[in-house]
Amino acid sequence: MIKAISTPNIALIKYWGNRSNELRIPAADSLSMTLDQPSVEVTVDHADQFSVRSFEEDNTERQLTKSELSRIEQHLALTKLFFTRLEMQNAIPASIKVEIHSHIPASIGLASSAAVFSALAEAYAGLAADTRPISRKEISMIARLGSGSASRSVYGGFAAMVVRNDEAYAEQIADENHWKxxxxxxxxxxxxxxxxxxxxxxxxxxxxxxxxxxxxxxxxxxxxxxxxxxxxxxxxxxxxxxxxxxxxxxxxxxxxxxxxxxxxxxxxxxxxxxxxxxxxxxxxxxxxxxxxxxxxxxxxxxxxxxxxxxxxxxxxxxxxxxxxxxxxx
Incomplete structure (x- = not known):
């Protein structure tokens, strides 16, 4: 079982529009400040079949929509494909169960998807670590497959999304101690x-x-x-x-x-x-x-x-x- 935590970010140079909607490759670079709260915790583990459960801050379970479930399942499929291209076909189990515990109040204008998918990317990288260590750049690319903005939440402080041809990933500009x-x-x-x-x-x-x-x-x-x-x-x-x-x-x-x-x-x-x-x-x-x-x-x-x-x-x-x-x- 692997557990990860992440938070939203606020973009200073905005991400709007894609070169590829399926792979969430942005049309241009962007830049954001990672926030210190509210957080999302994600747990992933081996399972006989794929499942996702989501819980609110008060620990009540929230029923995910069909679209939300599909998005998480599609992200897992794209993550497996990403690892296959790195010759790490068995880095992720065939089926997993996911639990999401969100401390983000509903509809407060913070991108919960950035926190969810960066935490998921972190957890998937944790599962794959037995095969080989996964770099921060690679984790940011996995996060991007679920949410373009999530790529930047992989880093603390200030992070830039870099778009180069058919590749897009985040880089840290300055850490969380640089500017309060x-x-x-x-x-x-x-x-x-x-x-x-x-x-x-x-x-x-x-x-x-x-x-x-x-x-x-x-x-x-x-x-x-x-x-x-x-x-x-x-x-x-x-x-x-x-x-x-x-x-x-x-x-x-x-x-x-x-x-x-x-x-x-x-x-x-x-x-x-x-x-x-x-x-x-x-x-x-x-x-x-x-x-x-x-x-x-x-x-x-x-x-x-x-x-x-x-x-x-x-x-x-x-x-x-x-x-x-x-x-x-």
Whole structure:
């Protein structure tokens, strides 16, 4: 029996659109900060037949949908194929049972799939370790087969997704001790989104703005890396916000249009912009595929950002720091 744990990440340069939907090879590079909470624990073990059980934070069992079960089973099949190409055909048992214990509250705007599939990749690598050690790069590639964003949660601190021809994997830019940033998460709505990220990725190419986005990613990616390595918050703020708004412009001009942000999102953005100007605070905003606003700030700015978030009527608030990525437990 192998047990692994992982957490979500928040992208600073967003992943949107694929070269290959089946293998989740992204259309462009991306970059994220791994969070230190909430976590997902995954246990895998030999079994007579494939099965998956999922449990919520209070240990009540959640019935997975047919689509969710299929996605996990497909990920296992792709993982076995990955090991076969490494001449490790027997690294994974013919059948396994999977148990998932999630501490991620439902619909809070954190990508639980990134935590689940990075933890699964870590566990599968643990099973295969008797054959030969599996590298972090290889674990990130296994994670990507289940969720593109999961590839980056394999690493602590700050990680970049690197796309080279038909290969895609994550690399660590800086570890979790490099820069103590915080993510104050404001959730205006916990209504499940009508179109999930997997379906949304497939629509990215229908936007007339998508190619322009792809052309801009290499510059943004390098600017983001430079900002992190030099701890230049102003530079990080400028490029992260530029990229987030650009991704949502692509979403909104896709066919059909995807509108993930709502009036509350825009209100929060305007107020944060005013707050940081008045108070000279180092805080940036970013949004994934949903109305949730992530306010990433420095230690010095945290008390005022935390106080602002607490005043948001009707919104749920969650807080995380920089985490250390997936690992065995």
């Amino acid at each position: 940033l915080h993510d104050v998460i404001i959730i205006p709505s916990r209504t499940p989104k009508e179109v999930g990220s997997t379906e949304g990725h497939a629509l990215a190419h229908t936007s007339p703005l998508f190619q322009k986005r792809l052309d801009a990613i290499p510059r943004r990616q390098q600017e983001c890396i430079d900002a992190i390595l030099t701890k230049n918050f102003e530079k990080l703020q400028n490029v992260a916000e530029e990229d987030a708004l650009d991704m949502h412009n692509v979403m909104q001009t896709s066919v059909p249009a995807l509108t993930y942000l709502n009036d509350e999102t825009y209100r929060i953005l305007d107020e944060v912009d005013e707050l940081r100007t008045d108070e000279h605070l180092e805080v940036l905003y970013t949004m994934d595929a949903g109305p949730t606003v992530h306010l990433i700030c420095t230690e010095a700015a945290l008390p005022k950002i935390r106080a602002y978030a607490a005043k948001q009527s009707g919104c749920h608030v969650f807080e995380a720091g920089v985490g250390k990525g997936s690992h065995l437990i």
